[in-house]
Amino acid sequence: MGKMISMIYLICLMIVGIIGFQVALIAGAPWGRLTQGGQVDGPLPLAGRIIAAVSILLLGAIALALLSADGHWPNWPRWTTWAAVAVIGISTILNWITPSSAERRLWGPIMTVLLCLTLAVVWA
Numbered sequence: 797m798g799k800m801i802s803m804i805y806l807i808c809l810m811i812v813g814i815i816g817f818q819v820a821l822i823a824g825a826p827w828g829r830l831t832q833g834g835q836v837d838g839p840l841p842l843a844g845r846i847i848a849a850v851s852i853l854l855l856g857a858i859a860l861a862l863l864s865a866d867g868h869w870p871n872w873p874r875w876t877t878w879a880a881v882a883v884i885g886i887s888t889i890l891n892w893i894t895p896s897s898a899e900r901r902l903w904g905p906i907m908t909v910l911l912c913l914t915l916a917v918v919w920a
Contacts, residue, residue, distance in 0.1 A: 818848040834896020
């Protein structure tokens, strides 16, 4: 149980870092090449910033679903954990197949580690 708690906290820490990246994008950080297919050079336009905001909500829900998997608050049903795994899995694939090489190099490995940790938690 102790190892699982540590993994969940590591996952949540990674998610907080990703949320920080999304917040920076919303605030105008010039990192468009590192996200959303790498189509924007510089700060994201309004539509891209809205997508970043939606990503923050989704990431928060993923973190809460994984905390629930270990019996922590908010104690969501088990299916939410599997939904979180599915979203992370899809995101991992999308980050590896993006046309942006910078995005692949940054997010491919990060999302792969996040997916592996998440799978370890749900299969524990």
